[in-house]
Amino acid sequence: MPFYKYILVGGGMTAASAASGIREIDPDGSIAIFSAETNPPYDRPPLTKGLWSGKKQEEDVFRNLDELNVELHLEQPVERFEQSNQFIILTSGEEHGYDRLLLATGGRPRKLPFGKDDIQYYRTFNHYRTLREQAQPGKHIGVIGGSFIGSELAASLTANGAQVTMIFPENGIGGMTYPAGLSDFVTDYYREKGVEVLAGEMVDGVERRGDKKVIRTRSGRNVEVDTIVAGIGIEPNTAIASAAGLEVDNGIIVDRYLRTSQPDVYAAGDVASFYNPALKKRMRVEHEDNAKMMGRTAGRNMAGASDEYHYLPFFYSDLFDLGYEAVGELNPGYEVYSDWQEPFRKGVVYYLKDDRVRGVLLWNVWDQVDAARSLIEQDEPIRPEALKGRLPE
Numbered sequence: 001m002p003f004y005k006y007i008l009v010g011g012g013m014t015a016a017s018a019a020s021g022i023r024e025i026d027p028d029g030s031i032a033i034f035s036a037e038t039n040p041p042y043d044r045p046p047l048t049k050g051l052w053s054g055k056k057q058e059e060d061v062f063r064n065l066d067e068l069n070v071e072l073h074l075e076q077p078v079e080r081f082e083q084s085n086q087f088i089i090l091t092s093g094e095e096h097g098y099d100r101l102l103l104a105t106g107g108r109p110r111k112l113p114f115g116k117d118d119i120q121y122y123r124t125f126n127h128y129r130t131l132r133e134q135a136q137p138g139k140h141i142g143v144i145g146g147s148f149i150g151s152e153l154a155a156s157l158t159a160n161g162a163q164v165t166m167i168f169p170e171n172g173i174g175g176m177t178y179p180a181g182l183s184d185f186v187t188d189y190y191r192e193k194g195v196e197v198l199a200g201e202m203v204d205g206v207e208r209r210g211d212k213k214v215i216r217t218r219s220g221r222n223v224e225v226d227t228i229v230a231g232i233g234i235e236p237n238t239a240i241a242s243a244a245g246l247e248v249d250n251g252i253i254v255d256r257y258l259r260t261s262q263p264d265v266y267a268a269g270d271v272a273s274f275y276n277p278a279l280k281k282r283m284r285v286e287h288e289d290n291a292k293m294m295g296r297t298a299g300r301n302m303a304g305a306s307d308e309y310h311y312l313p314f315f316y317s318d319l320f321d322l323g324y325e326a327v328g329e330l331n332p333g334y335e336v337y338s339d340w341q342e343p344f345r346k347g348v349v350y351y352l353k354d355d356r357v358r359g360v361l362l363w364n365v366w367d368q369v370d371a372a373r374s375l376i377e378q379d380e381p382i383r384p385e386a387l388k389g390r391l392p393e
């Protein structure tokens, strides 16, 4: 049976960063990545942004593994692994042995219980290519979902000349993240840019009408479109972890060194549930910064380091010419304090719970992520009014 010192399951940003992390400690140990995808590891954020705006070209999104001496096995999904004898089994039946295993299997799009192939679920480079071909100027695209993927795609499609209808159950765009006033502003902004926004609408069916598709909503609307694309969240790919008896609870449970409940098996990225000491809770983060930092830390630890993962990752989004960076929990159900320099255009929104800052939204405010993170890490009570003018530093 072929043997590798390190096997990384998954071909995303986490696995790529883990390979770099391993090489920081171990220049020679053999590394293999087994990925279900047809493409080598790439950055996903440009799939909804830079590739549409022209800031990125297709060749820019791929991660450079050239110097890392990694064996990349594409279209080789791992079916399961045997921890007792330390080998993986591919769906093809092939077996490969390891010393250390990383599960970086990420997530798969959550699907609606209808619509089958008439709805595209957006996650991969191949999904980008398909949608790009279909989204010719003038084509009508129905976007289901008003959160990260839905709002970014709607902006990019519109900016590229498509006619876009967004449909989602919240009262406004980003309603699960932004406070109500900001969400209303963004929703109006999208409408001004030409997006039809159907907020507060549940989609409850999809049907074909000739070469068009019709999205049916619970309130009785029928929206006829050329293409339907959905971004309604992801589910972590935990099946191989569960089958091997690893502890799983909304993600693969890892300790502070990113080890799972079995020796020599690590997990990181979108699939992993880790404890964050600043927020004093377990979390599973579906963002790029986490994929990179956690992947790197897991790689280093697999190769012998003992780095604790205490990092509070940041995330970001671009919506037409609005944009932000954010850290922590953006839960509009918390106490929210907004400190605008210019209402809804530039300012900082703080999310507080139990008199502590739990999340910071830096709306068109840049280079303040570290300062925002320190505020969250400060374990002292703070009144919202005391935050006025606190950031930018």
Ligand SMILES: Cc1cc2nc3c(=O)[nH]c(=O)nc-3n(C[C@H](O)[C@H](O)[C@H](O)COP(=O)(O)OP(=O)(O)OC[C@H]3O[C@@H](n4cnc5c(N)ncnc54)[C@H](O)[C@@H]3O)c2cc1C
Pocket (backbone or CB within 6 Å): 009, 010, 011, 012, 013, 014, 015, 034, 035, 036, 037, 043, 044, 045, 046, 047, 048, 076, 077, 078, 079, 104, 105, 106, 107, 108, 122, 123, 124, 149, 237, 240, 268, 269, 270, 271, 285, 286, 287, 288, 289, 291, 314, 315, 316, 317, 318
């Ligand atoms: C369109 C898009 C835009 C985004 N934009 C942003 C953004 O602006 N900002 C931000 O912070 N984050 C963004 N994200 C989130 C960010 O991309 C993810 O957090 C990151 O991709 C997670 O990386 P990962 O490697 O953990 O998981 P994934 O990217 O999901 O990769 C998992 C990999 O594992 C493979 N796999 C799964 N199961 C198996 C198996 N059994 N065997 C072999 N391979 C397997 C998958 O095929 C995939 O290659 C975006 C995500 C998407 C989809």
